[in-house]
Amino acid sequence: MEFIDVINERYSVRGYLDKEVEQEKLEFVLKAATIAPTGVNNQxxxxxxxxxxxxxxKLSKIYKAKWFVEAPYVLAVVALRNEAWVRPWDSKNIADIDATIVMDHMILAATDVGLGTCYVGAFKKNYAHKFLGLNENEEVVLFTPLGYGNVEPRETPRKDLNDFVVYKD
Structure with missing residues (x-):
């Protein structure tokens, strides 16, 4: 699939088939995480x-939507705050940014091989942290189901370029 097709076909899948994901497709999606850019390549x-x-x-306590647990897998991207690059001039730790880029790469890779996903950021952090057994330097940033979708994309309005692009003179 061409890249423009991937980004145009990706949508938030909120319904999944009871169908296993092939190991090679899962590995393709996970490999995309390893090539995602991160601050000073700290990964x-x-x-x-x-x-x-x-x-x-347990997953249903983290996020209550029924479709969240319909796919064979749920992926969680966890930021390792103590390993992330920190901007020296304002002390901004970019672990959450890095983790978001990683999830985006995996979601686009999933679309490329015919799998559905949905960014989930509205989860119960305390349940997620406990379920994954994370320490204080680890932060769950995003979840996504990973599987074969069984719903069509819904219409989602998009802003016109003129509504958000600003050319600075």
Whole structure:
């Protein structure tokens, strides 16, 4: 698939088939995480691959939507705050930015091989932290189900370029 097709076809899938994801497709998606750009290439993240059937009850406490646990897997991107680059002039730790880029790479890779995903940031952080057994330097940034979608994309309005692009003279 051409890149422009990938970004045009990606949508937030909120319904999944009960169909296993082939190992080679899962590995393709995970490999995309390793090539995502991060601050000074520190790669301060972990990706958790969670079996949705095995952990359905616990995952449902993290995010209540039924479709969240329909796919065979849920992926979690965890930022490693103590390993991330920090801007020296204002002390901004960019671990959350790095983790978001990683998730974006995986989601686009999933689209490329016909898998559905949905960015989930509205989760219960305390449940997620406890479920994954994270320490104080680790932060769950995003989740996504990973599987074969069974719903069509809904219409999502997009702003016109003139609504958000500013050319600075």
């Amino acid at each position: 301060p993240f972990k990706v958790y691959v969670i079996d949705s059937k095995k952990y359905k009850e």
